[in-house]
Amino acid sequence: MKRNIDRVSKIVQSVVETGKFVGSCFNWDSKLRSSVAFAIYLFVVIHLELYMLPAVLALVFLKNLLVLNIVEGFKMERDGEDYNDIECDDEEELEKAEKSKGFVEKLQSIQEVCLQVQEAMDQVATLAERGKNALTWKVPWLSWLALIVLSAATVLLYFVPLRVIALAWGINKFTKKLRSPNAIDNNELLDYLSRVPSDKELMQYRELKPDAGVQAAIRKKQQ
Numbered sequence: 001m002k003r004n005i006d007r008v009s010k011i012v013q014s015v016v017e018t019g020k021f022v023g024s025c026f027n028w029d030s031k032l033r034s035s036v037a038f039a040i041y042l043f044v045v046i047h048l049e050l051y052m053l054p055a056v057l058a059l060v061f062l063k064n065l066l067v068l069n070i071v072e073g074f075k076m077e078r079d080g081e082d083y084n085d086i087e088c089d090d091e092e093e094l095e096k097a098e099k100s101k102g103f104v105e106k107l108q109s110i111q112e113v114c115l116q117v118q119e120a121m122d123q124v125a126t127l128a129e130r131g132k133n134a135l136t137w138k139v140p141w142l143s144w145l146a147l148i149v150l151s152a153a154t155v156l157l158y159f160v161p162l163r164v165i166a167l168a169w170g171i172n173k174f175t176k177k178l179r180s181p182n183a184i185d186n187n188e189l190l191d192y193l194s195r196v197p198s199d200k201e202l203m204q205y206r207e208l209k210p211d212a213g214v215q216a217a218i219r220k221k222q223q
Contacts, residue, residue, distance in 0.1 A: 012120055026185060028177045038174045045166045130196040142196055 024030065025037040137143045156165070176183055197205065 012116070023185065026173050026177065034174065038170075041170045041174070042167070045163060045170060048163075126198045126200075127193055129198040129200075130193045133198070133202065134193070134196045138202060139196055142192070146192070 025034045028034045133139065134143055134146055176185070
């Protein structure tokens with residue numbers, strides 16, 4: 001179980017680190033890196049065509065296949081000889097590491113990983129429930145707002161090419177910190193979803209119906 005949790009935590013951590021890297025490019029933490037990222041974004045958006053996406057993925061597959069064939073040709077004999085020794089060494093190292101690590105430390109590490117995974121699952125479930133509640137008109141004015149925005153986006157995408165919209169979005173994102181250094185970076189979609197209650201919040205905020213027996217007793221007293 002701990003290994004599976006560690007695998008999930010590594011994936012979540014890599015996603016978080018990628019998000020931090022993209023955010024640092026938008027915030028111009030490093031001027032050189034942000035300038036290069038901005039130039040690459042403009043070049044890709046201007047020259048990108050839809051047929052290039054599967055072509056790029058195909059090139060990645062071919063490159064990995066070529067590297068695999070070349071590398072495996074050199075390592076096949078050596079791996080066959082050293083496999084048993086490496087496996088034994090790995091097992092010995094794992095046993096030593098497990099012995100040196102106390103039970104309390106193991107328990108704390110498992111609790112920390114479980115807490116991180118639980119928080120991540122709670123965030124994902126909350127976002128999914130908020131999206132569902134927006135679609136099912138749990139908060140009518142927010143659903144009307146989404147409907148108006150989607151209608152405007154439909155008209156905009158019909159008349160304006162997607163490449164122009166992507167360029168405008170990228171230029172605005174990259175130059176936001178240059179135009180307003182004190183501006184707080186935000187995500188409009190997450191801001192919208194944060195205003196939609198989740199199922200748990202709907203249960204907490206629902207109106208409680210008065211008990212029928214209590215109402216009858218009050219009426220009798222009044223009579």
